[in-house]
Amino acid sequence: xxxxxxxVYPELTRPGTDGAAGRLDEALYDLVxxxxxxxxxxxxxxxxxxxxxxxxDELGDAGVDALLSEVEAxxxxxxxxxxxxxxxxxxxxYTDSGAGTSISVGEVVSATTTTQQVPxxxxxxxxxxxxxxxxxxxxxxxx
Numbered sequence: 001x002x003x004x005x006x007x008v009y010p011e012l013t014r015p016g017t018d019g020a021a022g023r024l025d026e027a028l029y030d031l032v033x034x035x036x037x038x039x040x041x042x043x044x045x046x047x048x049x050x051x052x053x054x055x056x057d058e059l060g061d062a063g064v065d066a067l068l069s070e071v072e073a074x075x076x077x078x079x080x081x082x083x084x085x086x087x088x089x090x091x092x093x094y095t096d097s098g099a100g101t102s103i104s105v106g107e108v109v110s111a112t113t114t115t116q117q118v119p120x121x122x123x124x125x126x127x128x129x130x131x132x133x134x135x136x137x138x139x140x141x142x143x
Contacts, residue, residue, distance in 0.1 A: 073123040073142040080115045081106060089130045093118060093140060097127045108132060 014029050040047035044055035071077055083089045092105040103126065106116035121142040130136040 071118075071121060071140060071142050074120045076120045077118050078115045079104070079106065079118050080113060081109065082113045083109050083111060086111050088132050089136070090132065091116065091128055092131045093121075093126050093128045095126065097137075099127065099129065105131065 040050070040052055041055060044058040047053070047055050048059065079091055081089065081091050088108045088110045090106040090108040092099075093103045095101040095103060103121070104116060104118040107114050108131070121140070123142050126140045126142065128138050128140055
């Protein structure tokens with residue numbers, strides 16, 4: 001089994017050969033190694049935490065924008081705007097980019113922090129923008 005393993009996986013320790021090996025010992029060790037590799041393949045976070053980066057491309061987008069745009073569906077939440085700018089801003093959530101039907105419109109603030117309560121969103125994507133600066137837009141994904 002070890003001959004076909006990618007070089008990124010650590011070599012798993014096998015017991016020494018000082019005792020009499022059973023006829024199924026090698027098969028058992030191969031099974032354990034295959035299970036270990038499957039765990040890493042199925043759980044890329046586990047693999048990365050162990051320093052094995054073979055599956056880093058499967059971790060998904062962990063960027064700030066992606067993390068901030070995800071909310072739990074069917075559960076109300078508080079959305080905090082920390083406006084460090086002297087210009088006025090808010091966060092307004094709409095059903096779509098036409099901004100015709102609002103779901104939650106936050107207070108317009110300058111150089112302060114405010115929290116708005118957003119009602120539970122059904123699973124799907126929602127458009128948000130700053131109502132003062134319409135070019136400041138994004139998407140909230142409820143799942």
